[in-house]
Amino acid sequence: MTFLALFQSPIDFVVKGGVFMWILxxxxxxxxxxxxxxxxxxxxGAVIPRLIEKSIVGYRAGESLEPLHxxxxxDESAMGQILDAVVRSANATKAETLEIVQTRAxxxxxxxxxxxxxxxIIVGISxxxxxxxxxxxxxxxxxxxxxxxxxxxxxxxxxxxxSEALSTTIVGLAIAILALIAWSTFTxxxxxxxxxMESLVTELIEKMFQRGREAEPAHRSETLExxxx
Numbered sequence: 001m002t003f004l005a006l007f008q009s010p011i012d013f014v015v016k017g018g019v020f021m022w023i024l025x026x027x028x029x030x031x032x033x034x035x036x037x038x039x040x041x042x043x044x045g046a047v048i049p050r051l052i053e054k055s056i057v058g059y060r061a062g063e064s065l066e067p068l069h070x071x072x073x074x075d076e077s078a079m080g081q082i083l084d085a086v087v088r089s090a091n092a093t094k095a096e097t098l099e100i101v102q103t104r105a106x107x108x109x110x111x112x113x114x115x116x117x118x119x120x121i122i123v124g125i126s127x128x129x130x131x132x133x134x135x136x137x138x139x140x141x142x143x144x145x146x147x148x149x150x151x152x153x154x155x156x157x158x159x160x161x162x163s164e165a166l167s168t169t170i171v172g173l174a175i176a177i178l179a180l181i182a183w184s185t186f187t188x189x190x191x192x193x194x195x196x197m198e199s200l201v202t203e204l205i206e207k208m209f210q211r212g213r214e215a216e217p218a219h220r221s222e223t224l225e226x227x228x229x
Contacts (some may be wrong), residue, residue, distance in 0.1 A: 020133030024126060024171045026152045031122050033174060034115040035182045042112065042186060047193050048200070050078040056083070061210040063089050078108040086204060094209045101201055105194075119140050119183040123176050128173020137165020193210045 040046070055071055069087045072080040085104040089097045 016108070018133055018137065018168070020129050020136065020168045020169065024129055024168060025174060027122050027126055027129070027173075028175045028178075031119060031179045034118050035178075038115055038182070038186050041114075042189050042193070044193065044196075047077055047112065048196060049075065050079050052077070052079050052083060053200060056204050059204060059207055061207045065208075078112060078193075079200070081108055082197060082201055083204070086201060086208075090208065094205065096206075097205060101205070105197065105201070107193050108197075109190065112193065115188075116183060116186055116190075119179045119186070122179040124170045126176040126179065127169075128172070130169040133168025133172070134166050136160060137168070138162065140165070153188070 026046065052071060055068055059068065065087050068083060072084045072087065075081075075084075082101060082104050085100050089100045092100070119145070
């Protein structure tokens with residue numbers, strides 16, 4: 001039986017793979033579901049809406065935060081939630097604002113990583129399930145030979161049994177490769193989005209407290225004049 005012959009009848013291919021083949025198919029279904037959900041959830045427009053990004057870049061020191069507050073009032077995106085924390089802590093000190101924002105940002109990043117641990121688990125267990133299915137199949141083949149069910153002269157039957165046993169290894173490795181590519185891509189995507197959000201929030205906070213820093217030297221100058229008088 002050639003490699004391509006294994007896939008001529010998908011139903012036979014799955015049935016002959018045994019119980020571990022069904023487990024691997026379940027893993028593949030879960031992996032594909034997670035991949036599709038993360039593809040939708042990790043779009044830049046869904047995480048960092050363009051309007052919010054433009055509003056932060058266009059914000060000027062000393063301006064009212066009310067337009068930003070209205071913008072993120074009903075926004076469920078990660079950037080919207082972090083910006084909401086910044087706006088609500090406008091009356092706090094810079095250190096307090098940074099602490100509040102860091103807490104909210106960690107929560108949002110965890111939300112972006114939702115489901116990625118499932119892909120990581122599938123990457124680890126799929127090859128092992130495939131190997132376990134192959135070993136189980138080989139044990140069955142050699143057991144049939146030992147019990148006389150399969151003749152040692154029937155090389156075609158033995159080869160067919162071995163190839164069917166190894167089919168779970170093929171499927172397990174294929175699923176693991178797909179899940180690994182997706183996990184690596186999404187992990188990198190989350191890191192990139194987190195850096196972009198951090199950059200935008202840092203820029204906004206610096207602008208918010210810029211006015212206070214500019215006023216501080218003038219205040220110190222007046223105090224020095226009073227002392228010299």
